[in-house]
Amino acid sequence: MSHSHDENNIQHLYEGDQSKLYSGVMNHHSDINSTESKAQVANILKITLYLAIITIVEVIGGLYLYHYLPKGIINTAFLILTVVKSAFIVKVFMHLGDEVKWFRFCVLIPLALFIWFIIAFMYDGGAWLKINRGNPTRIDYIKTK
Amino acid sequence: MSQATATTAPTTKAFGGGRSPFNVSYGKMMMWFFLLSDAFTFSAFLISYGTTRFFNAVWPDANTVFHSFPFAGAHAEWPLMFVSLMTFILILSSVTMVLAVHAGHYNDKQGVIKWMLWTIIGGIAFLSCQAWEWTHLHHQAAWWGSFTDITASRDVYKHFFKPEVLASATPEQLSQSTNNFFNFFFTITGFHGCHVASGVVLNIMLLVNTVNGTYERRGHYEMVEKVGLYWHFVDLVWVFVFTCFYLL
Known part of the structure; x- marks a missing residue:
């Protein structure tokens, strides 16, 4: 392999060989239609559903339950739901759950x-x-x- | 998560040398650390908002302030609906982003292009919603440093408070809390909006590079992952902004 920095091999200067770094879900695969890929997409959609449900619960809480429940309880519930939502985003969407x-x-x-x-x-x-x-x-x- | 257990079994101790104990590239690690520092900036804003709210005697009511909807007429009473729509738009654009990252893991160029396009559309839709909301509030006289005149009629606050609070609070209390509320509202949603806007620019650059085949030649789509982290973070911040401004 030539070491001159021509058009074809300049890319390694930007980022090294990623294939040695990643493993598990973040590994490099080839077939987007494989069952493994479909399972991962299904997992992403499942988390989307959870996030949507939590948001709807929050909106219902903000619209109606706010008038009936004590402020302390409903606000604690809002904060817990917020943390749960962000945990889903960080773990699955940002793939932190897949890091070492x-x-x-x-x-x-x-x-x-x-x-x-x-x-x-x-x-x-x-x-x-x-x-x-x-x-x-x-x-x-x-x-x- | 089940995939997490599938990571490479270490042959030596994590800090035994010979390999990275973190198993991520430099660029991705630095993106995470940048996001950590940005998280502290945003939380400084949100926590000082909380502090200010805590020491005010009265506070604008979210269901009263945010009750309108585009094209629904001036007297529409749809509390929280518009901001819920914005939240859903941002969550969905986060989902399309994670699908683009997923397609990148499989070197699926067409998939990355498709999902990046949806992500960009989602980002622009969100920014448009925010522009509408700002304009709407501005028409109600809200802006940075507004509502400082304590001799003003109570009527100017009628869009922001529950009727019973409006009737009982002193002019000083109404002025101070409304002024504080909108200073924080425009600063925090504005700072978040700047993040969304730069995210859209980054996403467009990413799309151009993908179409040009830059990442295909590079052999991996890690840049999609890195910008994806930023985009998810923007969504994450909105989750907290939503709670602090519209729910609590």
Whole structure:
């Protein structure tokens, strides 16, 4: 094989030989009509159905159940459904579920920062709420601006 | 997932050297890390929205703000319907994207072209919906930095609050919360819309390259996977925006 960078072999400069990297569902196959391929498409459509059902449940919740159920319960349900939905998207659509274990950890572990993030911001909001209650004229700032 | 167990059985320990413990290409890994950082940017927006909402005495009611639908007339009462449509459009364009990635795994050039086209159409449809919604809200006087006049009549807030809240809240509370709500709404949906718009541009570039046979010559469609990751992320962010602005 020639090592000159002509039109035909310049591609390896952009990306290496991917066939050595992937395995499982992300491996390179040849027959789009194989049973394996059809099973994967069926799985994608199944997840689509789940996402659609969850969205419909959320909309029903937002339209009707909101008036009957306590706010805390319905909001917790919304947040759980949101996380479930995003987990489906990340695991199946973004193929994170098909990556090797160490790479999954690499992506998921930094998300633990959100725990601190949310606590810190809500604490901040609580402090502001306290200030607002003690000082109702704070709005003057907006008025004079 | 069953396929996950089919990954190559390691002959040595993951960090024993001789092979990548992550088993992904550099470009794809960096796309993941970019998306992680972008996730923190978006969550900073959404969490500060939550904080602001938390310290306001009143807040606009989503079912009142978002109740209209194109061509349904000025007095249509279809709460949440339009945004649900937008959500479905984005989810479906995510599905067509994953089908394009799937076709790429099988080196099916025609399949990639077909599904990329649908994805681009979905993205443009979503952006059009958003443009309509922004225009509609703008006609109700909503914009960045709007509703700062506390001497204004209560009537200007009638599109945004439940009647009982509108009647009982002070002008200061109405002004502050509506101002905050729309600052966050336009900033966050605008930042998300920018992501969708750049995603559509990337998708079009991808389609052109696929049609030209660039990836076929390269022997793999990894670029479809990488842009696909970005596109799914945009969908993912919308899932959270939908919850924060329209449901909670």
